[in-house]
Amino acid sequence: MKVIVASIISIMMISPAALAGVYSYGEGTTVIAWSQTYIVEDAESLIEIARKFDVGYHEIADANPGLDPFVPGEGLSVKIPTSWILPDVRRYEGIVINLSEMRLFYFIKRGDSKLVMTFPIGIGREGFGTPLGRFRVIEKTVGPEWHVPESIRKEKPELPKVVPAGPDNPLGSHAMRLSIGDVLIHGTNKPWGVGRMASHGCIRLYPEDIPILFRSVRNGTKVTIVRQPVKIGERGGRVFLEVSNNPDDRNVNYFNNAISLLKKKNLLKDISMEKLYKALRKKRGIPIDISSK
Numbered sequence: 001m002k003v004i005v006a007s008i009i010s011i012m013m014i015s016p017a018a019l020a021g022v023y024s025y026g027e028g029t030t031v032i033a034w035s036q037t038y039i040v041e042d043a044e045s046l047i048e049i050a051r052k053f054d055v056g057y058h059e060i061a062d063a064n065p066g067l068d069p070f071v072p073g074e075g076l077s078v079k080i081p082t083s084w085i086l087p088d089v090r091r092y093e094g095i096v097i098n099l100s101e102m103r104l105f106y107f108i109k110r111g112d113s114k115l116v117m118t119f120p121i122g123i124g125r126e127g128f129g130t131p132l133g134r135f136r137v138i139e140k141t142v143g144p145e146w147h148v149p150e151s152i153r154k155e156k157p158e159l160p161k162v163v164p165a166g167p168d169n170p171l172g173s174h175a176m177r178l179s180i181g182d183v184l185i186h187g188t189n190k191p192w193g194v195g196r197m198a199s200h201g202c203i204r205l206y207p208e209d210i211p212i213l214f215r216s217v218r219n220g221t222k223v224t225i226v227r228q229p230v231k232i233g234e235r236g237g238r239v240f241l242e243v244s245n246n247p248d249d250r251n252v253n254y255f256n257n258a259i260s261l262l263k264k265k266n267l268l269k270d271i272s273m274e275k276l277y278k279a280l281r282k283k284r285g286i287p288i289d290i291s292s293k
Contacts, residue, residue, distance in 0.1 A: 056120030056195020085233030094222030
């Protein structure tokens with residue numbers, strides 16, 4: 001454990017509070033962190049609580065169906081979805097973004113330590129979907145100017161051609177350009193948009209998260225963007241299922257996806273079909289144990 005923490009500090013140079021977003025993984029351990037519960041204080045909204053625990057709006061809303069997102073109620077217990085299954089990719093390297101759960105994973109290898117950082121994100125809204133595929137970070141900018149695309153200026157003609165760096169800049173404090181069109185990974189001046197489909201295709205992070213990722217990522221880093229509403233993971237010899245409830249995945253056959261992944265990982269024999277069906281129906285976005293025993 002000391003080796004892992006030392007590695008994180010040496011490569012990240014971040015505050016102790018930020019270490020909560022860095023986790024170890026390995027063979028047979030693809031479920032990271034643990035969900036929590038939180039008692040609502042005063043007039044807190046789910047949006048405020050989500051940011052406090054570094055989760056996105058849709059994550060906390062899906063984990064707590066039936067709660068009013070604006071006035072959940074003082075003293076009520078809220079489920080905090082701070083546990084995730086790693087996406088199913090060929091290699092755990094660079095940045096992996098899963099649009100279905102609106103979450104970014106950044107994989108770090110230092111010696112024998114395998115570490116992953118994870119952050120909630122905002123993604124492209126309908127008609128401006130964030131593209132799928134494999135890309136690279138090709139440019140990093142501190143204090144970016146926003147050169148407003150013509151498509152946005154048609155919607156909002158009052159916008160200038162260029163918005164200077166500062167508190168009113170939608171790109172926030174840092175931006176990383178990907179090797180496709182005008183797609184950026186950046187901060188935001190509207191943190192309530194994290195965990196929502198609200199951008200014109202870019203990937204938004206909370207203002208407090210983007211500097212951490214920015215300092216950790218180099219130009220040339222691989223970026224893989226996938227859409228995986230169903231994920232299968234393992235931890236401690238148990239099998240887990242995580243199902244996202246993203247509107248863009250409404251035509252997905254969740255059951256077939258789950259079965260295909262279980263077969264691929266040779267885990268079908270180890271699960272309870274009853275538990276599988278229940279987890280698929282809930283779509284809570286939280287890893288659920290579906291082991292047979």
